[in-house]
Amino acid sequence: MAQDERPPSFERFDAELARFRERRRRRAARSGRKRARSAYSSGLQAGIEIFAGLLGGLALGYALDAWTGLRPLFLVLFLILGGAAGLLNAYRELRRMDGTPGERRRDGQQGNGASGGRDGTG
Amino acid sequence: MANPLEQFEIHPIVPILVGGVDVSFTNASLWMAVAVASAYGFVMLGTRHHALVPGRLQSMVELAYEFVAGMVRENAGKEAMRYFPWIFTLFMLVFFGNTLGIIPGAFTFTSHIIVTFTLAIGVFIGTTAVGIYLHGLRFFTFFVPPGAPKLMLPLLVPIEILSYCFRPISLSIRLFVNMMAGHTMLKIFVGFAIALGILLGLLPFSVTVALMGFEIVVAFLQAYIFTVLTCLYLHDTIHLH
Numbered sequence: 001m002a003q004d005e006r007p008p009s010f011e012r013f014d015a016e017l018a019r020f021r022e023r024r025r026r027r028a029a030r031s032g033r034k035r036a037r038s039a040y041s042s043g044l045q046a047g048i049e050i051f052a053g054l055l056g057g058l059a060l061g062y063a064l065d066a067w068t069g070l071r072p073l074f075l076v077l078f079l080i081l082g083g084a085a086g087l088l089n090a091y092r093e094l095r096r097m098d099g100t101p102g103e104r105r106r107d108g109q110q111g112n113g114a115s116g117g118r119d120g121t122g
Numbered sequence: 123m124a125n126p127l128e129q130f131e132i133h134p135i136v137p138i139l140v141g142g143v144d145v146s147f148t149n150a151s152l153w154m155a156v157a158v159a160s161a162y163g164f165v166m167l168g169t170r171h172h173a174l175v176p177g178r179l180q181s182m183v184e185l186a187y188e189f190v191a192g193m194v195r196e197n198a199g200k201e202a203m204r205y206f207p208w209i210f211t212l213f214m215l216v217f218f219g220n221t222l223g224i225i226p227g228a229f230t231f232t233s234h235i236i237v238t239f240t241l242a243i244g245v246f247i248g249t250t251a252v253g254i255y256l257h258g259l260r261f262f263t264f265f266v267p268p269g270a271p272k273l274m275l276p277l278l279v280p281i282e283i284l285s286y287c288f289r290p291i292s293l294s295i296r297l298f299v300n301m302m303a304g305h306t307m308l309k310i311f312v313g314f315a316i317a318l319g320i321l322l323g324l325l326p327f328s329v330t331v332a333l334m335g336f337e338i339v340v341a342f343l344q345a346y347i348f349t350v351l352t353c354l355y356l357h358d359t360i361h362l363h
Contacts, residue, residue, distance in 0.1 A: 045296065045347075048292055048295055048296050048299065049292045051292075051295070052288050052291040052292035052295055053284070053285070053288050053291075053292075055291060055295075056284070056287070056288040056291050057284065060284075078284075081280055081281055081284055082284055082288070084281045084284075085281050085282075085284035085285035085288055086285070086288065086292075088281060088282075088285045089285050089288065089289070089292060096354070
């Protein structure tokens with residue numbers, strides 16, 4: 001056939017590519033297994049955040065106590081404040097991973113565009 | 123069974139003592155030098171030809187560039203591209219440090235908290251300096267949460283300041299814990315394989331193979347997370363609220 005000898009048009013290629021991407025996106029959305037693993041890992045990350053807060057508060061309180069000689073005062077104070085700071089960091093991190101806009105990121109660009117947006121670069 | 127923590131010991135290769143301070147060239151220094159040299163060599167060799175249609179090595183370098191550039195643009199914004207060289211260097215150093223550590227017998231310098239903490243403190247000082255440079259004293263309004271009642275500020279501001287100051291701690295702990303745990307686990311399973319002999323040892327050995335693959339993923343993922351968090355911190359200091 002004469003028609004087949006002509007090179008396939010760019011439109012047809014684009015349409016095929018779009019269809020392929022759509023299929024891949026749907027397949028990725030369907031598989032819930034990846035999501036479960038990510039929940040586990042984001043829980044771990046948030047845990048590290050809380051642990052770091054407590055550790056930092058402990059170290060800071062201990063150092064201030066040793067410096068001022070007001071022994072348990074700063075230790076108690078900074079352990080509580082550090083725990084709160086750690087929780088705040090963990091909360092922000094989880095919000096960020098969720099893709100819901102965190103308090104600090106109101107300008108409309110969220111991280112979850114990463115899966116679709118970078119397709120063309122590789 | 124060999125001690126699984128033995129791999130993290132630092133041995134001086136060339137002992138140097140300057141004024142009572144031990145600045146020996148150790149196995150950690152050696153592998154840091156190897157990581158820097160291989161990252162530098164990778165980029166330099168890859169871009170040697172400036173080919174329009176890249177070869178294998180050049181496309182790998184381009185891939186790395188595109189990957190980090192996309193990450194910076196997406197997480198820190200377009201304005202942050204000014205700091206791209208810094209982020210790219212950080213990513214390459216951590217990535218090569220993690221990846222080279224997988225080679226049996228190599229030393230993983232990212233499994234030491236002092237190394238990761240130094241990197242994180244560098245990020246902390248760098249992002250804070252960028253914030254103060256861009257915004258001047260207005261940078262410190264970052265610690266006042268918008269829309270909070272005035273009465274709560276004496277409590278909220280210290281918490282915000284602490285949470286900002288504890289970022290390098292969590293950043294360094296995350297990388298160090300992941301690298302150290304993975305390498306310890308590998309060593310333990312290899313120890314099982316050797317202790318159980320050829321027939322029974324096949325089981326823990328197959329676990330080791332799986333873990334090795336897992337470690338490669340972790341090596342990349344942790345370098346990625348370290349860099350993404352750096353970008354997010356940079357985003358915070360560039361845009362404030």
